[in-house]
Amino acid sequence: xxxxxxxxxxxxxxxxxxxxxxxxxxxxxxxxxxxxxxxxxxxxxxxxxxxxxxxxxxxxxxxxxxxxxxxxxxxxxxxxxxxxxxxxxxxxxxxxxxxxxxxxxxxxxxxxxxxxxxxxxxxxxxxxxxxxxxxxxxxxxxxxxxxxxxxxxxxxxxxxxxxxxxxxxxxxxxxxxxxxxxxxxxxxxxxxxxxxxxxxxxxxxxxxxxxxxxxxxxxxxxxxxxxxxxxxxxxxxxxxxxxxxxxxxxxxxxxxxxxxxxxxxxxxxxxxxxxxxxxxxxxxxxxxxxxxxxxxxxxxxxxxxxxxxxxxxxxxxxxxxxxx
Amino acid sequence: xxxxxxxxxxxxxxxxxxxxxxxxxxxxxxxxxxxxxxxxxxxxxxxxxxxxxxxxxxxxxxxxxxxxxxxxxxxxxxxxxxxxxxxxxxxxxxxxxxxxxxxxxxxxxxxxxxxxxxxxxxxxxxxxxxxxxxxxxxxxxxxxxxxxxxxxxxxxxxxxxxxxxxxxxxxxxxxxxxxxxxxxxxxxxxxxxxxxxxxxxxxxxxxxxxxxxxxxxxxxxxxxxxxxxxxxxxxxxxxxxxxxxxxxxxxxxxxxxxxxxxxxxxxxxxxxxxxxxxxxxxxxxxxxxxxxxxxxxxxxxxxxxxxxxxxxxxxxxxxxxxxxxxxxxxxxxxxxxxxxxxxxxxxxxxxxxxxxxxxxxxxxxxxxx
Numbered sequence: 001x002x003x004x005x006x007x008x009x010x011x012x013x014x015x016x017x018x019x020x021x022x023x024x025x026x027x028x029x030x031x032x033x034x035x036x037x038x039x040x041x042x043x044x045x046x047x048x049x050x051x052x053x054x055x056x057x058x059x060x061x062x063x064x065x066x067x068x069x070x071x072x073x074x075x076x077x078x079x080x081x082x083x084x085x086x087x088x089x090x091x092x093x094x095x096x097x098x099x100x101x102x103x104x105x106x107x108x109x110x111x112x113x114x115x116x117x118x119x120x121x122x123x124x125x126x127x128x129x130x131x132x133x134x135x136x137x138x139x140x141x142x143x144x145x146x147x148x149x150x151x152x153x154x155x156x157x158x159x160x161x162x163x164x165x166x167x168x169x170x171x172x173x174x175x176x177x178x179x180x181x182x183x184x185x186x187x188x189x190x191x192x193x194x195x196x197x198x199x200x201x202x203x204x205x206x207x208x209x210x211x212x213x214x215x216x217x218x219x220x221x222x223x224x225x226x227x228x229x230x231x232x233x234x235x236x237x238x239x240x241x242x243x244x245x246x247x248x249x250x251x252x253x254x255x256x257x258x259x260x261x262x263x264x265x266x267x268x269x270x271x272x273x274x275x276x277x278x279x280x281x282x283x284x285x286x287x288x289x290x291x292x293x294x295x296x297x298x299x300x301x302x303x304x305x306x307x308x309x310x311x312x313x314x315x316x317x318x319x320x321x322x323x324x
Numbered sequence: 325x326x327x328x329x330x331x332x333x334x335x336x337x338x339x340x341x342x343x344x345x346x347x348x349x350x351x352x353x354x355x356x357x358x359x360x361x362x363x364x365x366x367x368x369x370x371x372x373x374x375x376x377x378x379x380x381x382x383x384x385x386x387x388x389x390x391x392x393x394x395x396x397x398x399x400x401x402x403x404x405x406x407x408x409x410x411x412x413x414x415x416x417x418x419x420x421x422x423x424x425x426x427x428x429x430x431x432x433x434x435x436x437x438x439x440x441x442x443x444x445x446x447x448x449x450x451x452x453x454x455x456x457x458x459x460x461x462x463x464x465x466x467x468x469x470x471x472x473x474x475x476x477x478x479x480x481x482x483x484x485x486x487x488x489x490x491x492x493x494x495x496x497x498x499x500x501x502x503x504x505x506x507x508x509x510x511x512x513x514x515x516x517x518x519x520x521x522x523x524x525x526x527x528x529x530x531x532x533x534x535x536x537x538x539x540x541x542x543x544x545x546x547x548x549x550x551x552x553x554x555x556x557x558x559x560x561x562x563x564x565x566x567x568x569x570x571x572x573x574x575x576x577x578x579x580x581x582x583x584x585x586x587x588x589x590x591x592x593x594x595x596x597x598x599x600x601x602x603x604x605x606x607x608x609x610x611x612x613x614x615x616x617x618x619x620x621x622x623x624x625x626x627x628x629x630x631x632x633x634x635x636x637x638x639x640x641x642x643x644x645x646x647x648x649x650x651x652x653x654x655x656x657x658x659x660x661x662x663x664x665x666x667x668x669x670x671x672x673x674x675x676x677x678x679x680x681x682x683x684x685x686x687x688x689x690x691x692x693x
Contacts, residue, residue, distance in 0.1 A: 215413035219427035220401035233417040
């Protein structure tokens with residue numbers, strides 16, 4: 001009896017409550033919410049998690065079997081890291097890695113600077129309808145497919161009837177001159193993505209408490225000082241988040257941009273070959289699924305490691321801005 | 325020496341109709357080192373007026389003269405003002421030191437001078453140990469002090485404060501109120517303070533500007549505004565709990581209301597009404613809760629202003645108690661001594677000190693004097 005009267009410590013009460021609220025208890029009590037999440041979870045399991053197991057292809061000499069994919073997988077023999085060895089010892093490995101990294105670094109930098117710039121410019125516009133016109137026109141390229149954009153670019157760069165050659169009175173065979181393409185690809189890629197990113201930054205700028213600006217105005221800050229001391233610092237968390245996510249994808253080049261826009265021109269391979277096009281070309285020309293899978297796995301693993309490293313650095317500098 | 329003149333100031337917002345002014349005909353002379361409080365309900369135009377003085381809103385009509393200079397079109401930074409905002413407006417990415425130093429850095433003060441000024445303000449406000457913290461790591465009261473510190477370091481002769489205490493809890497508000505009053509006495513700045521809290525206005529102001537619907541209702545010292553309200557709005561807004569109002573008919577020195585309340589006015593009060601031509605007319609009688617008494621001595625003095633009432637709700641506040649009472653259909657509240665506390669349902673005899681009663685014209689709501 002006496003034992004029952006002894007007051008329990010808060011920790012003991014919390015532990016008892018936790019014990020009572022076990023997994024089954026939580027499933028039952030959160031049933032309706034779990035049902036809401038179920039379709040998304042099923043979709044994720046089928047299209048994200050189950051395909052992860054197919055990465056074993058990267059460690060096999062894949063042979064097609066008429067009995068389907070699983071049978072092919074079972075019948076293919078293990079080759080360990082042979083596919084990776086083949087990938088890294090090929091001449092293309094360094095080139096595609098370099099191209100993928102440099103282009104993506106370019107995109108991350110340009111997208112960040114230009115998107116923030118346009119977001120700030122839009123936030124300073126007082127004519128609301130004009131802002132909507134700018135937003136819509138900037139967002140339009142984001143929704144265009146690379147095939148359509150490829151033809152737009154063709155209209156400009158066609159050696160015979162292209163707008164650029166006509167305007168400049170030149171006769172440049174754009175699709176055979178690699179020196180121009182790093183700039184063209186960076187420009188087109190940035191142009192397509194800028195509207196979407198600008199809107200994200202613009203929404204954040206619009207959410208900044210206007211009294212910060214009023215206080216700064218009274219303190220004597222001009223427009224540029226307000227942008228430098230209020231707007232940009234307030235955008236830093238989003239800039240960091242977007243950069244971490246972009247770094248996680250730094251080994252994932254935009255296939256449409258690098259394949260469709262240069263029209264898969266062989267003369268441009270040195271500047272347009274990236275991991276994604278290399279995997280695709282490898283698959284279509286040699287049919288070597290094992291090596292393509294190895295390249296794809298390499299892409300994912302490096303991307304994941306980079307994301308973790310970047311996030312760890314950000315967390316050390318400013319824990320509030322870190323992704324996790 | 326800084327004096328501020330607001331000469332017939334009007335404010336109309338860009339999308340408002342032609343005669344729809346947020347502030348109309350605001351006319352005020354503010355003396356050097358004066359502590360002026362704009363008070364009124366939400367949407368009365370008090371913050372808009374303050375923002376016009378700060379330069380954060382354009383003035384539609386009228387003149388703003390600061391220190392003898394026409395300042396309607398002067399940029400906020402050139403008006404030599406410091407402002408404290410309701411939500412503090414502290415830059416979240418800067419430390420307390422940087423927040424306070426920001427205005428000085430922009431004005432290109434040298435580093436030693438900035439440090440000296442910030443250290444002084446931090447010392448005055450008790451913030452020295454928090455200088456390296458960011459606003460998120462401060463309590464509401466500390467944040468408010470940083471906001472005050474940001475104004476202090478500027479050495480501006482004019483302080484504008486836009487409801488600076490409204491985000492604080494009741495206890496902290498009282499202590500910060502005293503702190504702001506102390507700062508005003510130490511710094512000798514001309515201060516314009518906006519609040520919707522009449523207690524803040526009464527306790528802090530040299531003069532109060534009571535506003536409603538964009539118009540100034542009365543300008544005066546707290547005592548003037550409390551004791552001689554110009555109209556029914558001011559009488560009802562200043563004082564807590566609000567003044568009791570009764571729609572009554574006045575005839576031959578007696579007021580009666582439709583619910584059966586009958587009170588005989590003292591000679592001096594009925595003379596005022598007679599001379600103003602209100603005999604046999606409807607007027608509004610106003611009396612503050614603290615001017616309704618439960619003591620027997622008051623009943624002996626004013627037997628014809630004593631009523632037998634029933635307590636509907638009672639609140640014991642410590643030294644005093646509030647009795648929400650009813651006489652027939654007429655309800656009112658009285659603040660009486662705690663000894664005269666009664667439970668709901670009790671019958672209590674209450675005496676109206678009609679020498680302190682106020683009368684208002686039923687139509688114009690202006691005070692009858």
